[in-house]
Amino acid sequence: MVKRVNEPTYQINPGVHRRFDQRNTVFMRRFWDREAGFHGVEYRDLAAGRISANEAGYSRVEFARLLASWTVHDCFRGAFSWERLGQADPSMMQFGRHEADPGVMTEEVKRTARQFGASLVGICRVNERFVYSHDRSGDPVEIPAGCTYAIVMAIAMDKDGVATSPQYPSATATGIGYSKMAFAIACMAEFLRNLRYKALPMGNDTALSIPLAIDAGLGQLGRNGLLITPEYGACVRLCKVFTDLPLVADRPIDFGLTDFCRTCDKCSQACKAGAISTDPEPSFDVACRSNNLGIKRWAVNADRCYEFWAENTAACSNCISACPFSKIT
Ligand code: SF4
Ligand code: SF4
Numbered sequence: 001m002v003k004r005v006n007e008p009t010y011q012i013n014p015g016v017h018r019r020f021d022q023r024n025t026v027f028m029r030r031f032w033d034r035e036a037g038f039h040g041v042e043y044r045d046l047a048a049g050r051i052s053a054n055e056a057g058y059s060r061v062e063f064a065r066l067l068a069s070w071t072v073h074d075c076f077r078g079a080f081s082w083e084r085l086g087q088a089d090p091s092m093m094q095f096g097r098h099e100a101d102p103g104v105m106t107e108e109v110k111r112t113a114r115q116f117g118a119s120l121v122g123i124c125r126v127n128e129r130f131v132y133s134h135d136r137s138g139d140p141v142e143i144p145a146g147c148t149y150a151i152v153m154a155i156a157m158d159k160d161g162v163a164t165s166p167q168y169p170s171a172t173a174t175g176i177g178y179s180k181m182a183f184a185i186a187c188m189a190e191f192l193r194n195l196r197y198k199a200l201p202m203g204n205d206t207a208l209s210i211p212l213a214i215d216a217g218l219g220q221l222g223r224n225g226l227l228i229t230p231e232y233g234a235c236v237r238l239c240k241v242f243t244d245l246p247l248v249a250d251r252p253i254d255f256g257l258t259d260f261c262r263t264c265d266k267c268s269q270a271c272k273a274g275a276i277s278t279d280p281e282p283s284f285d286v287a288c289r290s291n292n293l294g295i296k297r298w299a300v301n302a303d304r305c306y307e308f309w310a311e312n313t314a315a316c317s318n319c320i321s322a323c324p325f326s327k328i329t
Contacts, residue, residue: 002230004251009220009258010211010295012129013284017294019133020208026290026306028136033289036303043309050313057167058313066168066314069175072182073203079182082144082200084193097196102246109151109188109247116187117180118153119236120229122216122250126150126242130208141206146244147198151188152209152216154229154236155180157320162235163328165317166272166308174315177237178203188241200242209238217250220257224267224276224319225300230255233326234319257325258282261298270322273308275301 022028030038051060078085100108106123113121126148132141161173185201192199200206210227213219218238219229226234230253261282268276277287277298286293287301309315321328 002253002255004217005254006251008211008214008252009254010214010297012296013294015294016284017129017292019129019131020292021134022132022136022141022205023134023138024290024292025136026302029290030306036289038303038306038310041306041310043306043315044313046310047313057164057169059168062168062172063314066172066175069172070178072179073175076182076186079186080201080203080205081189082198085186085190089194092194095196102248105245106248109192109245112191113151113153113184113188116184116191117155118184119156119232120154120218122152122213122218123247124150124152124212124215124217124249126207127211127215130211132206132208135205143200143206143242144198144244147200147242149243149245149247149249150207150212150216151241151243151247152213152218153181153184153188153239153241154213154218154227154232155184155239156232157235157237157317159235159326159328162317162321162326165321166312166314168314170317170321171314174237174317181237181239185239185241192241192243192245195245197243197245202240202242207240207242209240212240213238214252215249217253220254221297222257222267222323222325223261223264223282223298224271224323225298226320226323228257228323228325230325233328234323235321235326235328264324266322266324267319270318271305271308272316272318273301273304275304275308276319 157177158173161169189199189201219227222228287299288303290302291299
């Protein structure tokens with residue numbers, strides 16, 4: 001049963017927790033962390049060798065489709081612009097800022113998100129704790145004044161593709177999810193700008209999506225380190241738009257996931273990298289340098305995960321497909 005609750009379902013030790021530095025993700029550490037086993041490794045680097053081995057699910061055609069799936073995300077950088085894209089439509093310039101009841105605008109924003117491809121949408125106040133301290137270039141992250149609301153969207157991924165994990169079609173489902181994210185945030189941001197409000201569209205950049213999604217009532221944190229939603233399990237990609245449009249925040253939800261994960265180990269069993277904890281209880285322990293301190297959870301060893309991706313020559317979704325809430329296997 002899904003209950004609305006007053007407090008988020010994660011636990012933070014405020015004396016220890018610090019804003020996360022995006023340079024500490026494995027995707028950035030591969031550039032600078034000489035102690036990491038994956039230093040200098042781009043996980044797709046050895047794809048040519050894997051393709052020539054003629055294994056099912058690792059063909060050249062499937063790899064071509066995988067790379068193509070990322071096109072909108074990787075090539076349409078305007079999706080992540082914090083400024084209006086192009087010229088404002090002259091008809092919109094006749095209007096000043098749209099003033100309306102926050103409850104009414106919340107419904108309009110949610111309707112818009114669904115129309116632009118969001119499978120789930122929720123609203124939360126931006127908790128600065130979850131804004132990165134520094135971006136991938138090492139620049140401090142500052143959120144413009146007034147952008148206090150986050151519109152958090154979940155994009156459901158193609159279950160048939162994810163079911164093939166860790167083969168290339170599952171990574172294609174991931175890439176399609178990212179490209180749909182770029183479309184949804186770009187259009188949502190322009191919608192808000194047309195109403196003369198600020199809009200900061202984001203994928204995985206700028207702030208941690210999972211705690212914001214928990215705050216916005218989309219799901220809970222699973223043993224696999226992913227957001228688990230009641231509707232789609234872990235089979236979603238997350239994106240968000242920060243705005244100064246006044247909205248009404250949703251309450252977090254609790255559907256008993258933490259208790260469920262205590263006795264379920266399907267994701268850790270399915271992980272070929274041994275990256276997911278088998279501990280009976282969540283704790284404040286970390287598993288690698290890419291885990292932030294001060295969060296109670298089952299910490300995922302992101303180093304082992306990335307090393308498996310490199311061996312696999314593609315992203316893996318085993319911990320998504322194995323989760324009973326994803327309803328895939
Ligand atoms: S993505 Fe794959 S390797 Fe990484 S934690 Fe999930 S199951 Fe393990
Ligand atoms: S597979 Fe089981 S333990 Fe892992 S996140 Fe899903 S419910 Fe939790």
